[in-house]
Every structure is written in structure tokens, then in C-alpha cells.
Amino acid sequence: MGNVAIRVENLGKLYRIGERRRSRTIGEVLAGAIYMPFKRVRAGLHEPHPPATSLQFEGSVWALKDVTFEVPKGEVLGVIGRNGAGKSTLLKILSRITPPTTGCATISGRVGSLLEVGTGFHGDLTGRENIYLNGAFLGMKKSEIDRKFDEIVAFAETERFLDTPVKHYSSGMYMRLAFAVAAHLETEILFVDEVLAVGDVAFQKKCLGRIGEVAKGGRTVIFVSHNMAAIERLCTRGLYIDKGVGLSTSSVREAIGLYLGNSCNEINLDNEIISKASIRQNGEQLEIEAEYKFEHALEMPCLGFVISDYLGNPICGTNPLIDAVPFPATPTNAGRVHIIMESPKLLNGTYRLSLWFGDGRVDYFHRQDCITFDVVNMAGLKQLPASSVGPVAPKCHWHFS
Amino acid sequence: MTSRVPDNHTTRIEPVQGWEPLRLGAIWEYRELLYFLTWRDIKVSYARTNLGVGWAVLKPVLTMIVFTFIFGWLTQLPSDGVPYPIFIYSALLPWQLFARLVAGSGSSLVANENLVTKVYFPRLIIPLSTIVAGTLDFVIAFGVLLGMMWYYQIALTTAVWVLPLLMAVTIAAGLGVGLWIAALNVLCRDIGHAQPFLTQIWLFATPVIYPSSLVPEAWRTLYALNPMVGVVDGFREALFATTGQSGPIIGLSVIVAGILMVSGLFIFKRTEQTIADRV
Numbered sequence: 001m002g003n004v005a006i007r008v009e010n011l012g013k014l015y016r017i018g019e020r021r022r023s024r025t026i027g028e029v030l031a032g033a034i035y036m037p038f039k040r041v042r043a044g045l046h047e048p049h050p051p052a053t054s055l056q057f058e059g060s061v062w063a064l065k066d067v068t069f070e071v072p073k074g075e076v077l078g079v080i081g082r083n084g085a086g087k088s089t090l091l092k093i094l095s096r097i098t099p100p101t102t103g104c105a106t107i108s109g110r111v112g113s114l115l116e117v118g119t120g121f122h123g124d125l126t127g128r129e130n131i132y133l134n135g136a137f138l139g140m141k142k143s144e145i146d147r148k149f150d151e152i153v154a155f156a157e158t159e160r161f162l163d164t165p166v167k168h169y170s171s172g173m174y175m176r177l178a179f180a181v182a183a184h185l186e187t188e189i190l191f192v193d194e195v196l197a198v199g200d201v202a203f204q205k206k207c208l209g210r211i212g213e214v215a216k217g218g219r220t221v222i223f224v225s226h227n228m229a230a231i232e233r234l235c236t237r238g239l240y241i242d243k244g245v246g247l248s249t250s251s252v253r254e255a256i257g258l259y260l261g262n263s264c265n266e267i268n269l270d271n272e273i274i275s276k277a278s279i280r281q282n283g284e285q286l287e288i289e290a291e292y293k294f295e296h297a298l299e300m301p302c303l304g305f306v307i308s309d310y311l312g313n314p315i316c317g318t319n320p321l322i323d324a325v326p327f328p329a330t331p332t333n334a335g336r337v338h339i340i341m342e343s344p345k346l347l348n349g350t351y352r353l354s355l356w357f358g359d360g361r362v363d364y365f366h367r368q369d370c371i372t373f374d375v376v377n378m379a380g381l382k383q384l385p386a387s388s389v390g391p392v393a394p395k396c397h398w399h400f401s
Numbered sequence: 402m403t404s405r406v407p408d409n410h411t412t413r414i415e416p417v418q419g420w421e422p423l424r425l426g427a428i429w430e431y432r433e434l435l436y437f438l439t440w441r442d443i444k445v446s447y448a449r450t451n452l453g454v455g456w457a458v459l460k461p462v463l464t465m466i467v468f469t470f471i472f473g474w475l476t477q478l479p480s481d482g483v484p485y486p487i488f489i490y491s492a493l494l495p496w497q498l499f500a501r502l503v504a505g506s507g508s509s510l511v512a513n514e515n516l517v518t519k520v521y522f523p524r525l526i527i528p529l530s531t532i533v534a535g536t537l538d539f540v541i542a543f544g545v546l547l548g549m550m551w552y553y554q555i556a557l558t559t560a561v562w563v564l565p566l567l568m569a570v571t572i573a574a575g576l577g578v579g580l581w582i583a584a585l586n587v588l589c590r591d592i593g594h595a596q597p598f599l600t601q602i603w604l605f606a607t608p609v610i611y612p613s614s615l616v617p618e619a620w621r622t623l624y625a626l627n628p629m630v631g632v633v634d635g636f637r638e639a640l641f642a643t644t645g646q647s648g649p650i651i652g653l654s655v656i657v658a659g660i661l662m663v664s665g666l667f668i669f670k671r672t673e674q675t676i677a678d679r680v
Binding site: 092101102108110125133137139 | 674
């Protein structure tokens with residue numbers, strides 16, 4: 001394998017969906033077992049795969065299809081894509097939790113995978129006991145855990161409660177302990193799936209910092225996240241997956257560009273007043289577009305929006321009445337609203353958009369957090385992390401005297 | 402350990418189809434996890450109880466009292482000349498080990514869904530981890546049996562050497578049935594519901610509350626296909642020198658238990674790969 005740590009060739013995974021396994025009654029099972037035991041067992045165990053011709057096949061779907069890439073030793077690959085694009089499936093296959101339907105993958109080196117934190121934690125066991133149990137599940141040897149035990153405890157900041165059953169822990173303490181074990185997993189190859197999307201901001205920052213250390217430590221990492229800023233900071237390469245198809249392993253910047261370009265961040269609502277809405281980043285601007293259709297003509301199609309952070313805290317918002325926009329020349333009952341937002345400039349991160357629609361007096365439509373979108377470098381390349389300065393970049397005039 | 406070069410650790414991931422070799426060597430690689438899981442099972446099963454490990458004694462003793470009352474005293478079932486309480490207790494020991502393995506390993510995959518979908522390890526470790534906890538309970542309860550033998554003034558004979566063998570047969574049979582149930586339960590959850598009934602019926606098809614001499618001669622061979630028949634008969638013969646002819650039946654039990662376990666391992670291995678997609 002030489003310098004390649006992970007080689008993936010034509011990897012594909014077919015899931016059966018539509019025709020869900022009919023739940024059988026005990027009678028049927030017994031009858032089946034008596035009349036044709038082998039036939040039933042065989043049918044259940046061995047399902048022939050339909051040909052891999054189209055992404056969607058009767059009752060089944062390719063969650064991943066013909067994904068091919070290589071990760072050289074010591075590189076950090078960021079995998080990005082929309083929800084359901086197949087990112088987690090890819091990690092599950094590489095972690096050997098589920099087998100692929102087609103293709104193969106070769107991994108050289110000891111593998112550790114963090115698909116969630118706190119796997120195998122048991123509420124009735126103490127913090128100390130759970131560290132060992134969880135470590136064993138992650139593939140650590142007992143001697144290895146012994147060696148790192150103090151470090152793990154210090155990282156988790158739970159010394160005082162080491163011998164308390166974890167069910168009495170606060171959720172924050174629980175998460176800290178869980179992450180601390182994971183963070184001390186020292187394998188040559190590491191798979192990390194958005195385990196960071198939990199906990200408070202300070203804790204997320206600590207976790208990201210730790211992942212950064214790991215990445216710099218010369219280990220090979222595959223990192224799946226929705227946090228574009230984290231991806232951009234930590235990864236040396238990017239893989240963009242769209243509807244199960246891996247498009248490219250290239251520079252992270254390129255992969256993020258593909259994601260932002262392709263992920264149209266839009267919703268389609270048939271038979272609603274707002275039938276279509278989208279938000280996209282265009283350089284240093286955000287563009288919001290919405291199509292409306294109402295039962296009678298409106299003097300002012302009053303579309304209001306609020307942008308919130310990932311956790312749902314509102315950041316900014318407005319509507320045409322507040323902005324004192326001149327009314328359109330003729331009242332209409334259907335049309336399109338196009339908003340270009342130049343300021344405030346949002347810092348790198350994930351945000352949510354909520355929409356309202358009305359005639360200026362009454363709201364006829366409201367969707368909270370209907371679109372989740374990412375912002376990358378809207379405020380330029382040089383910026384402070386949103387986790388420490390808040391989500392917006394101030395625009396200042398500086399005077400020195 | 403120190404001389405092992407971790408860099409040569411290469412994993413190949415490919416589609417799986419059909420019957421797979423068992424690769425029991427992988428279990429050895431994950432022996433520490435097996436140890437931790439076993440330890441967790443023991444620890445957690447008695448956590449939050451006041452009696453703790455006392456339950457290992459109470460369960461067979463209480464069952465013995467109830468059964469003795471109903472079947473020994475009310476129904477007056479024969480017991481081959483052995484006092485009924487110890488007659489039934491000696492059978493309850495292997496039976497409860499068997500039933501515990503069937504239930505424990507049978508439900509293990511579905512019960513540990515959160516593990517199975519989040520980390521990789523040879524899945525066989527989960528049902529295997531129930532063995533030690535069950536055996537430990539067995540050993541503790543066996544102490545009570547020794548006390549009862551002292552009370553009834555029954556001397557231990559040299560035949561007790563077969564007891565470990567019979568225990569091994571019980572474990573093989575219990576694990577084998579449990580593996581079948583675990584695998585089928587993933588495919589179709591009804592099996593999980595049917596399992597307690599199966600165990601209950603199996604209890605009556607085993608000479609626990611009655612002596613096997615009660616079974617008509619013509620049915621004996623078919624009856625002996627139940628591996629627990631040989632185990633229970635063997636137990637009683639080793640302890641009380643009752644029938645004196647369970648040799649061939651034990652032989653058959655060894656074979657049937659072996660078949661159950663090997664077939665169980667293969668069927669389990671076969672479903673193992675797709676478990677994460679199904680649970």
C-alpha cells in the first residue's frame with residue numbers, strides 16, 4: 001500500500017426501503033418453520049442485490065454508490081454533503097459496522113472509530129468503570145487505558161465523581177467524560193462522525209481543539225461534519241458526497257465550494273403560500289429568494305426573515321415594512337421576492353433561516369428554522385472564531401490619536 | 402505484545418455473501434472486550450439490588466420450594482427414591498444455567514442494539530459474555546446443593562467427575578439454542594416473544610420435575626434427542642446413583658449439543674454482518 005492509508009474502490013451500499021419487511025405473526029413463523037424451514041431462513045438471510053443500474057431501484061436505494069478515493073498516510077480527509085448524502089454510511093462501512101454491497105476498501109493501520117461518544121456507557125457503573133468499558137469498546141487495551149487514565153480524568157474534569165455511578169452525573173459531565181475517553185484513543189487511523197455537535201460551545205471548542213491536535217499528530221483521519229468552518233480548519237483534503245456519489249477528493253476549499261454550490265439550501269412547499277424558498281451565499285452576500293401565491297392581490301408582499309445560529313438563537317432579521325421599502329407599483333397575488341443581504345457579515349458556521357409571510361398586518365405563513373445553511377468566508381479570510389466573538393463581524397472605523 | 406508491529410495491521414472490507422468461515426481467532430483478539438462485557442454483565446445484573454449475589458441462591462431455592470410443594474407434595478410425582486427437594490434442585494441447577502444462556506444470548510443482539518450499530522467487534526462476544534455470569538451463578542447455587550446433600554446424608558461418589566462435562570454440554574446446548582434465537586430474532590422479532598414459551602415447553606420436555614423413568618420406553622430415543630435429558634439424568638446419576646444407565650443418553654446429548662452449537666455459530670455468523678442494518 002506504500003503511502004496510502006485508506007483505499008476505497010467503487011464502494012456501494014444498497015438499502016432496502018419501500019417494501020418493508022412485513023411483520024409476521026407467530027403463526028406464520030411456525031408454519032413457515034414447519035413447512036419450509038430452509039427456504040424461509042434462506043430468503044431472510046440472503047437477499048439478492050438488484051443490478052446497480054440506477055440510484056433508486058424498486059424498494060431499495062443506493063445510499064452510497066461507486067465511491068472511490070484514497071487517503072495518504074497522515075492526511076485529514078473531511079467528508080461533507082447534505083443530510084442523507086451517505087456520509088455516515090461511508091463511515092459505517094469503513095468501521096466494519098455494516099458490509100458494503102459492492103466494491104472494497106483496504107485500510108492499513110489500527111482503526112479507531114468515533115461514531116458517537118459514550119458508546120456502551122452504563123448508568124449503574126461508576127465513572128471509573130465506564131472509562132474502562134468504553135475504552136474497551138473503542139478498541140483500547142486495558143494497559144493502554146491504565147496508562148492514560150489520569151489524563152482522561154483530568155481532561156473530563158470529573159475527578160471528584162470518579163466513583164459515582166454516571167446516572168447521577170449532569171449531562172454536561174457525562175458528555176465530558178465520554179468525550180475524554182474518545183479523545184485519548186490513539187490509533188493510526190481515526191474515523192470521526194460529528195460527535196462534536198453536542199455539548200455547549202466551550203466544550204465543542206475544546207473537542208475541536210483536541211481533534212486538531214490529533215490531526216497534526218501525523219495520524220490519518222476521516223472527519224464527517226456539517227461544520228464547514230471546522231472542516232476547513234482541520235482537514236487537508238475534502239470529499240464531497242452528493243446523493244451517495246462521491247464527487248471528488250480535492251482540496252478542502254474545492255469540496256466546500258462544491259457543497260455550497262450544489263447544496264441549494266432550498267425548500268419546496270407545494271400548496272403553501274410560500275411554495276419555494278432558498279438561501280445561498282454569493283461571495284460576501286447572502287441571497288434569499290421566495291415564491292409566493294396568495295388568494296387575493298397584496299399591496300405589499302411582506303416577506304420577513306430571521307437568521308439564527310445553529311442552536312436557534314436569533315442573530316438578525318427584518319421585513320420590508322421595517323426596512324421602509326417602497327410598495328410595488330401594482331398589487332399582485334403571486335410573484336417572487338429576492339433579498340440581497342450585505343450586512344451583517346456572518347462568520348463561518350452553520351445558521352438557520354426562519355420565514356414569515358403576510359400583508360403587513362397579519363401573518364399567513366410562518367416556518368421556523370426551515371432552512372439550515374452554511375456560511376464560509378462571508379466576512380473574508382481573516383476572521384475570529386464565531387465561538388468566541390459571536391456570529392457577526394463588526395464593521396468599524398478605527399481612529400488612533 | 403511489544404514485538405507486534407501494528408503497522409502491518411491491514412483490514413480489507415468487502416461485500417459478504419453466503420456462509421462465512423467462523424474466524425474464531427478474532428474472538429481471541431478481542432478477549433479484553435469479552436472480559437469487560439462479562440464483568441459488566443455480572444456487575445450490572447446485581448446492581449441496585451439489596452440481596453445482590455444472594456439472588457443466585459434464592460432463584461433456584463425458591464423454585465425448588467414451589468415445585469416441591471406442587472409436584473412433590475400435592476401431585477406426589479415419583480422421584481426415584483430420592484427426597485423430592487434435592488431431586489428437583491439437582492435438576493434445576495443445570496436447567497437454570499441452560500435457560501439463562503438461552504434467554505441471555507437469545508436477546509443479546511437486540512438488547513445491545515446501541516453497541517452493534519456504533520462500534521465494531523466480533524458480535525459473537527455479546528452472547529459469549531453471558532456464559533461466565535451464568536456459570537458463576539451455577540457454582541454459587543451448587544454450594545447449596547452440597548449443603549442439602551449433607552443434610553439428607555447423601556455421600557458424594559467418584560462419579561462427580563462427569564459434572565464438569567455435563568456443565569460443558571449444558572453450556573454448548575444453551576449457547577447453541579441462544580445463538581439460533583439471537584440470529585432469528587434479528588430477522589423477525591416474533592422469535593424474541595416466542596422464546597419464553599419455548600423455554601417453558603422445553604422445561605416440561607426435560608426430566609426436571611419428574612424422573613425420566615416415567616417416559617414410556619418407546620419414546621425414550623426421541624426424548625433423548627433433547628440434550629438436557631442426558632444432562633439432568635447424568636446429574637442425578639452422578640449424585641445419587643439412581644438409574645445407572647444414562648451413559649448412551651449422555652453420549653447422544655454431547656452430539657446433539659455439539660450440533661446445536663456449531664450450527665448456531667454458523668447461522669449467527671451469517672446474520673452477524675447484516676445485524677447493524679436490521680436491528
